[in-house]
Structures are given as C-alpha cells and as structure tokens.
Amino acid sequence: MPRNLVLVLGDQLDRRSAAFDGFDPGHDSVWMAEVAQESTHVWSSKPRIALFLAAMRHFRDRLRAEGIAIDYRELPVTVRPDEPDSLAAVLLETIGDAATPPRGMRPQRLIVVEPGEYRVRELLVAAAKRAGIPLEIRPDRHFFATVDDFAAHARGRKQLRLEWFYRPLREKFGILMEDGEPAGGQWNFDAENRGAFPRTGPGPLPAPRRFAPDAVTRGVIDLVNTRFATHPGSLATFDWPVTAEEARAALDDFLLHRLASFGKYQDAIWTGEPWLYHSRLSAAMNLKLLDPRDVVAGAERAWREGNVALESAEGFIRQVIGWREYVRGVYWHLMPEYESRNALGASLPLPAFYWTAATEMNCLRDALSQTLTHGYAHHIQRLMVTGLFAMLAGVRPEEVHRWYLAVYVDAVEWVELPNTLGMSQFADGGVMASKPYCASGAYIERMSNACRGCRFEPKKGSGPEACPFTTLYWDFLARHAALLKANPRMTMQLKNLDRKDAAEMRTIRRQADEFRAGLG
Numbered sequence: 212m213p214r215n216l217v218l219v220l221g222d223q224l225d226r227r228s229a230a231f232d233g234f235d236p237g238h239d240s241v242w243m244a245e246v247a248q249e250s251t252h253v254w255s256s257k258p259r260i261a262l263f264l265a266a267m268r269h270f271r272d273r274l275r276a277e278g279i280a281i282d283y284r285e286l287p288v289t290v291r292p293d294e295p296d297s298l299a300a301v302l303l304e305t306i307g308d309a310a311t312p313p314r315g316m317r318p319q320r321l322i323v324v325e326p327g328e329y330r331v332r333e334l335l336v337a338a339a340k341r342a343g344i345p346l347e348i349r350p351d352r353h354f355f356a357t358v359d360d361f362a363a364h365a366r367g368r369k370q371l372r373l374e375w376f377y378r379p380l381r382e383k384f385g386i387l388m389e390d391g392e393p394a395g396g397q398w399n400f401d402a403e404n405r406g407a408f409p410r411t412g413p414g415p416l417p418a419p420r421r422f423a424p425d426a427v428t429r430g431v432i433d434l435v436n437t438r439f440a441t442h443p444g445s446l447a448t449f450d451w452p453v454t455a456e457e458a459r460a461a462l463d464d465f466l467l468h469r470l471a472s473f474g475k476y477q478d479a480i481w482t483g484e485p486w487l488y489h490s491r492l493s494a495a496m497n498l499k500l501l502d503p504r505d506v507v508a509g510a511e512r513a514w515r516e517g518n519v520a521l522e523s524a525e526g527f528i529r530q531v532i533g534w535r536e537y538v539r540g541v542y543w544h545l546m547p548e549y550e551s552r553n554a555l556g557a558s559l560p561l562p563a564f565y566w567t568a569a570t571e572m573n574c575l576r577d578a579l580s581q582t583l584t585h586g587y588a589h590h591i592q593r594l595m596v597t598g599l600f601a602m603l604a605g606v607r608p609e610e611v612h613r614w615y616l617a618v619y620v621d622a623v624e625w626v627e628l629p630n631t632l633g634m635s636q637f638a639d640g641g642v643m644a645s646k647p648y649c650a651s652g653a654y655i656e657r658m659s660n661a662c663r664g665c666r667f668e669p670k671k672g673s674g675p676e677a678c679p680f681t682t683l684y685w686d687f688l689a690r691h692a693a694l695l696k697a698n699p700r701m702t703m704q705l706k707n708l709d710r711k712d713a714a715e716m717r718t719i720r721r722q723a724d725e726f727r728a729g730l731g
C-alpha cells in the first residue's frame with residue numbers, strides 16, 4: 212500500500228515536475244494509464260495517439276530504470292469486454308472504490324500536477340471523492356506564469372491582449388532585456404515577421420532532424436494501426452521526438468539550422484513543405500519532454516552569440532513566453548463557460564473533407580494532407596487556411612474545436628481551445644483577438660504558391676472560377692457587418708465592402724449560399 216500515489220498523465224512526462232517533490236521510492240509509487248476513451252472522445256488521429264502512447268511508455272521505462280514502482284496500464288491491442296471505459300474507471304479499478312472496499316491499492320493520498328484539460332481535472336476530483344482518498348493538485352511549474360498570475364493580470368481589465376501580458380513577463384524573467392529596456396529598443400518585431408518566399412520558392416530547406424521509431428515506438432505504431440485502424444491519419448512517416456533526450460536534440464537542431472530564418476518566414480506557406488523554418492517543438496513542450504525555459508534560453512543565446520538576428524529570436528520567443536503562456540491563462544480563466552461560446556452564431560457542420568483532404572481547393576488540400584500525414588501544420592496554415600475557411604463558411608466552433616483537438620500531435624485542450632475558438636474562429640467575441648482574422652484568397656495568394664496550382668482564381672468572388680475563400684470573405688463581411696462596425700480595426704475592410712457594386716454583391720452572396728449548402 213503506497214503512502215502517496217503520484218498520477219502522471221500523458222502530457223506530464225517531466226521527472227522534475229512538482230508531482231515528484233518529496234517522492235520517496237520506499238513509500239510512494241506512480242500510476243499511469245493508457246485509456247481508449249482519451250483517444251476517442253474526440254476522434255484522434257493516429258499520429259496524435261501514437262505520440263502520446265510512445266512518449267508515455269518511454270517515460271515509464273525511464274522511471275522503472277530509476278527503481279521507481281509504477282502501476283502502468285497498457286492498452287490491449289484488441290478491445291477486452293471487461294475493459295474500463297474511462298480514465299476515472301481505470302483509476303478507481305487501481306485504487307478501489309470507497310463503496311466496495313477493500314479492493315484496490317488504497318494509497319493514503321493521490322498527487323497530481325494541474326491537468327491540461329478542465330474535463331480531466333473534474334474527472335480526477337470526482338474519482339478521488341468516490342474512492343474516499345484525498346487528492347492533492349500541485350501547480351504546474353512547467354510554465355513561466357501561474358494560473359493565479361494570469362487571474363491577477365486579468366483582474367479589472369476590460370480587454371485582455373497578448374502584448375500587455377508578454378512585456379511584463381519579459382521584464383520579470385529578464386528575457387531579451389538590456390539595462391531594463393527591451394533589446395533593440397523595441398518589444399515586438401512583428402512587422403519584420405511577415406515575409407513571403409520569392410516566386411521561385413524557398414530554395415533548399417534544412418530538413419529537421421528525424422527520430423526513427425525504436426522498438427517501443429514500433430510496438431505503439433502496431434497497436435495504433437490495429438486498434439485505431441479507422442482513425443484518421445497515417446503513421447508511415449512518424450518521426451517525432453518521444454523522450455526528453457530526443458526533444459533536446461530537436462531543439463538543438465532547430466536553434467542551429469532554422470531559427471535564423473524563422474522570424475522572416477514565420478507567416479509564409481509553401482505547398483509540399485510542411486516544416487519550412489518552424490521548430491516542431493510544440494508537441495515536445497506540451498507533453499513536458501522539453502522545458503520552455505531551455506527553449507527560450509537557447510533562442511536568446513543564439514542571438515547574443517550573433518548567430519541569429521534579433522527579430523528572429525524575438526519573434527520566436529514571443530510565441531513561447533507570449534502566446535503559449537497567454538492562451539493557457541485565457542483557458543483557465545474562462546473555462547468551463549468559454550468552450551460553448553459562439554459569438555458569430557455559426558451553425559454549419561464541419562465539412563467532411565477536413566477528415567480526408569478531398570477538396571479541389573489547393574491551399575486546403577495541402578494543409579489538410581500534411582495534417583493527416585504528420586499530425587502537423589504550421590501556425591499560418593492552421594489560422595489562415597483551415598481556420599479561416601471554417602470561420603468564413605460559418606462552421607460551428609465546437610466542431611472546429613473538436614477537429615483541431617483530434618488531429619494535431621501537439622493538441623492539448625488548454626492550448627488548442629483558445630487558439631481555435633478565440634483566435635481562429637472569433638467565437639469568443641474578441642477575448643483572444645482584437646478582430647476576426649478574416650481575409651480573402653488574395654491573402655493566401657500573397658503568402659504562398661498554393662493559388663498557382665489551383666483551379667480557382669484567388670481574386671474572383673463570383674463566377675465558376677471564383678475562389679471560395681474570396682466569395683465567402685465578402686459574404687462574411689456582409690453577414691456580420693452590423694457587429695463588425697463597432698470595431699475600429701475593421702473599418703478598412705468594411706469600407707471596401709461598401710465600395711462593392713450592389714449587383715455583384717448580390718451574385719456573391721447567392722454563390723456563397725449555394726456553396727455553403729453544398730458543404731453541409
């Protein structure tokens with residue numbers, strides 16, 4: 212009977228986490244479980260399931276090698292009739308239900324670090340109560356800011372904005388600071404981070420380091436291919452880091468080969484090139500294989516040693532200590548009510564092609580194909596291709612959210628939900644973003660080569676060659692004009708709408724209605 216049973220969830224694979232504070236291998240033990248429902252409550256892609264399970268099994272082996280007692284529940288390849296159907300049920304099977312003593316190991320106390328999802332936190336609290344065993348939830352030291360820090364920041368503010376949260380964090384931790392001032396005299400080099408590639412393309416790109424699956428990961432791949440055969444995506448190219456050592460090697464590879472061009476091209480898209488200069492570190496960080504302090508320190512060091520320009524280092528660091536911390540704050544500050552927001556009253560179901568990539572729209576086909584192949588798309592593809600299309604078409608935010616949570620290897624709800632619901636769908640009415648990220652096909656044409664291989668014309672809003680993004684863009688502005696007029700940042704776009712010929716707008720709106728009806 213252990214004194215403390217430390218619960219380690221799939222996105223908490225950090226030996227230095229607060230869960231292990233005071234851990235005594237003589238008296239305490241660890242519990243980890245693979246539970247099918249965690250892969251089916253949203254229809255998770257094969258790469259996402261495989262990454263979580265492979266990283267968990269490697270972490271288990273590491274703890275065992277240290278001599279730590281661990282109760283690890285492996286998912287069987289085929290469904291067992293008596294299999295517990297949820298994380299709570301598996302936990303209760305281990306620790307015993309107070310109603311049916313004396314079954315189970317009955318530890319004196321359960322310990323867990325703050326989970327990354329509201330649903331899981333509630334479920335653990337309820338299970339511990341049912342077992343009659345106290346549950347201690349410890350703060351997650353992985354992040355620079357605590358949930359309480361964010362609540363204090365938000366208190367009394369009418370609006371939340373990244374910039375107001377990001378600057379004090381830079382000051383507090385002395386990141387990219389010189390004599391109390393931001394390095395280079397500017398907090399933000401966003402304007403220098405919007406480059407597109409020349410017409411000839413990006414040229415030779417530094418291929419990111421691959422991590423070939425070892426025997427443990429291959430076992431997981433076989434399991435996922437069998438048990439989750441009907442789930443979307445493929446494992447043919449699975450090469451994600453699954454241990455802390457591999458994650459560190461992935462960071463070093465990024466700092467050396469891609470950070471220098473990250474800033475300039477962070478908003479660019481090139482078809483068939485999924486990685487460009489992006490870091491591919493989100494999943495490793497979100498599973499806690501990698502400490503964001505090491506990531507930020509590495510990027511700052513690369514600048515101080517003269518290996519990368521300040522705008523690249525700042526552009527990257529802003530994502531990690533800015534956006535990543537900010538979205539977590541928004542999530543915990545506004546859940547559970549946040550999840551059901553639908554400020555634009557969107558009502559369409561998610562188009563089926565999001566699960567298959569079977570669409571004529573070249574930009575979407577490219578972003579969706581790589582999502583299904585790798586479980587990855589970079590930020591601008593998520594925001595300005597898949598997200599933009601769903602918002603312009605008027606897809607229900609809850610369905611968009613469930614899709615994003617299912618398909619990406621880095622998807623954990625604290626980071627996925629505010630990005631999807633808030634930043635990309637504007638369903639939170641402006642908490643995350645000061646205006647909807649709405650654009651026509653012309654934006655995608657400017658930032659990528661996708662339109663060159665497409666049967667549609669990005670600048671046309673009506674007619675047989677009209678780009679669906681452009682048709683839906685004008686229709687979106689017209690549908691929401693009354694709401695958007697109150698927003699000064701939308702003035703220019705609404706002025707352009709007013710300039711449009713009335714007859715043309717009638718045609719565009721009819722075409723948009725027909726297109727949307729076809730999607731449903």
Ligand SMILES: Cc1cc2nc3c(=O)[nH]c(=O)nc-3n(C[C@H](O)[C@H](O)[C@H](O)COP(=O)(O)OP(=O)(O)OC[C@H]3O[C@@H](n4cnc5c(N)ncnc54)[C@H](O)[C@@H]3O)c2cc1C
Nearest residue numbers: 489490491492493530534535589590594621622627630631
């Ligand atoms: C609709 C939508 C859904 C998203 N869902 C997720 C998700 O489930 N999980 C996730 O980690 N990120 C999510 N993001 C944010 C971002 O797209 C990914 O973090 C990024 O694409 C991961 O690739 P990378 O590691 O190569 O990132 P890079 O482009 O190299 O960026 C560096 C790091 O900055 C952080 N970062 C960058 N942008 C954001 C952001 N907006 N919010 C939080 N962190 C950020 C990530 O940790 C990332 O690894 C989403 C964005 C959108 C628009």
Ligand code: SF4
Nearest residue numbers: 572574652662665678
């Ligand atoms: S023309 Fe429109 S649909 Fe085709 S790639 Fe360009 S933006 Fe996408």
